[in-house]
Amino acid sequence: MLNTMKKLNLVELSGALCVLLLGVAVMVIARDYPMGSLSRMGTGYFPMILGALLLVIGVVLVFEVARSTEQVVVRIPFRPILMIGLGIITFAFLVERAGLVPATCALVVLGSLAESPFRPVTVLCIAAAMSVISVLLFVKALGLPLSAFGG
Structure with missing residues (x-):
């Protein structure tokens, strides 16, 4: 039986997790601000939406990295x-x-x-x-x- 297990690209995975964690952090910070409504947005409305978008993008990136089969060589510029x-x-x-x-x-x-x-x-x-x-x-x-x- 062949070993078909692939290695995770840890660099891409760590980047995806950083985006995800940034989204969570923004949402945690924004929860203390008044949300308001769609017609009268409070100071926490935009950060909460932005944090939620970052969270969703981070989750999508994590799944993409998990599905990816190519290894990327990282060169720091x-x-x-x-x-x-x-x-x-x-x-x-x-x-x-x-x-x-x-x-x-x-x-x-x-x-x-x-x-x-x-x-x-x-x-x-x-x-x-x-x-x-x-x-x-x-x-x-x-x-x-x-x-x-x-x-």
Whole structure:
């Protein structure tokens, strides 16, 4: 008799269980908020629905992983994780000290280093566009107390 027992993909199973547990946690936290009704939603209505959706998605994922027969090799993408994390930290550090424009440019440049090949002209165009949009949206339209340059 052949051994037809398959191995569970523990990485995918742990991801599915995380989604399921996140849904349960959101629902547990949301139970203390007033639900309201469909026409007059309370503060707990949306989190409860979101938690229920996450729970359902998690259950479906667990069953999918249990049925799956293919094994997935997981490679952790260290460079994107490092560069995007560094970009966010740099933005947070620079936004009050150097201003919104330099912080946005630094974020775009560091974020673009997460992917190869590095295209400097494209990155500079995106950084300039994002800086202009950020100043127009956050400083001018929303009136946030940020300066474009220097703080």
